[in-house]
Amino acid sequence: MAVCIAVIAKENYPLYIRSVPTQGELKFHYTVHTSLDVVEEKISGVGKALADQRELYLGLLYPTEDYKVYGYMTNSKVKFVIVVDSSNTSLRDNEIRSMFRKLHNSFTDVMCNPFYNPGDPIQSKAFDSIVSTMMVQAF
Amino acid sequence: MADEALFQFLHSEIIQYVNSAEPGESENGRCVSKLENMGFRVGQGLIERFTKDTPRFKDELDVMKFICKDFWTSVFKKQIDNLRTNHQGIYVLQDNKFHLLTQLSAGKQYLEHAPKFLAFTCGLVRGALSNLGVKSIVTAEVSVMPACKFQVMIQKM
Numbered sequence: 636m637a638v639c640i641a642v643i644a645k646e647n648y649p650l651y652i653r654s655v656p657t658q659g660e661l662k663f664h665y666t667v668h669t670s671l672d673v674v675e676e677k678i679s680g681v682g683k684a685l686a687d688q689r690e691l692y693l694g695l696l697y698p699t700e701d702y703k704v705y706g707y708m709t710n711s712k713v714k715f716v717i718v719v720d721s722s723n724t725s726l727r728d729n730e731i732r733s734m735f736r737k738l739h740n741s742f743t744d745v746m747c748n749p750f751y752n753p754g755d756p757i758q759s760k761a762f763d764s765i766v767s768t769m770m771v772q773a774f
Numbered sequence: 775m776a777d778e779a780l781f782q783f784l785h786s787e788i789i790q791y792v793n794s795a796e797p798g799e800s801e802n803g804r805c806v807s808k809l810e811n812m813g814f815r816v817g818q819g820l821i822e823r824f825t826k827d828t829p830r831f832k833d834e835l836d837v838m839k840f841i842c843k844d845f846w847t848s849v850f851k852k853q854i855d856n857l858r859t860n861h862q863g864i865y866v867l868q869d870n871k872f873h874l875l876t877q878l879s880a881g882k883q884y885l886e887h888a889p890k891f892l893a894f895t896c897g898l899v900r901g902a903l904s905n906l907g908v909k910s911i912v913t914a915e916v917s918v919m920p921a922c923k924f925q926v927m928i929q930k931m
Contacts (some may be wrong), residue, residue: 645907691830710825711905743826747819753905 636733637717637769638702639663642742644754645712647671651757653766654718667716670696670704674714677706691739692732707735713742717769734769741765778851785874789890806893813897814904821902824848832927837906838865845867845902863928867874867899868921875920888916892924899924 639654641663654663673696693706698721707715715738717731745751745759792808824845831837842854846869856868864868874891878884892914900912916922 708830708832709822712907713824739826741892743822746822749815750817753818758892 636719638720639716639718640738640766641667641718641768642738642757643667643671643714643716646677646754650755651762651766652714653763654772655770662717666702666704670706670716671714671730672696673704674706674708674716678708692735694728699727705731705735707739709739709742715739715742737765745766763770782874782877785891785894786877788894789893793890806889806925809890809893810897810900813894813899815897816885816894817903818905820849820898821845821905825906831906834908835859837903837908838926841902842867842901848869849898863930865926865928867926868925869924870921872920875916875922878919880919885916885919888919888922889914891917892922896924899926902912 639652641649641653642651644650647666649667652667653662654660674693677693677696691707692708693708696704696706696716698704701721702718703721705717705719707717709715715735716735717738719731741762742757745757745762746753748759751757751759789809792805796805812883825840827922828840828844837862838857838859839870843878845855846852850869850873852871852873854867855870856866858866858868872892874895875888878888878891896912896914900910903910903912903926911927911929912924914922914924
């Protein structure tokens, strides 16, 4: 279960950011912002195996003592960032990948909505409900 | 297949509607740009859906090849017949039997109306490229119906 989920546009501003409200939201904003640097580094990695650059899933960006941050970049340069609790060690790579897949599907639906202007903050209820299913249930 | 006809009819009606909303010949430019902007937004959404599962693109040429093969096939059920480039940001896509022009007669009679039919597709290509991170200007020309050429000029930022 994720603690924070963010969607960042190609120009590096957030289109959608939602976190578990019990903890300081600002901290998550900061974490997501710094993870952008790591994403850039992974994308422009020189000398890496060609297979790495062809995948959309970027994997574990960096672990802090409390959280682990995962990244995913679409072909249209939109980035998804998921922050999970470090204590939750039962989450496997495959589960993270499937979370990103669901996010991407949902984002594609938002993009195809004719009433949505690309570049605006995402306000779709359907997208919200997909994200809710992936977030930690707030007690 | 029935779904091709649906889009062709809708497309012709859109052109008719935009045309009638602008009275007078001098407004032809506005007509074309409205259609182009419609195509732009549609292209953005389409490309998001099509590239969902494809691996990341290596460079511009890769992007253009994707447009010519997969994108064109999904939208028009055929591939681009010829892609030429001068390796300096200009690409020419040639389609010898453009889908949206096949219903117009193959002579010279409707040559002057052809640009209206190509405007939506120009916007489509421009929207697709812009969502993939490539800023461009797309123009089209018809010399012999139903063949047409789309010229893509990449804008270096």
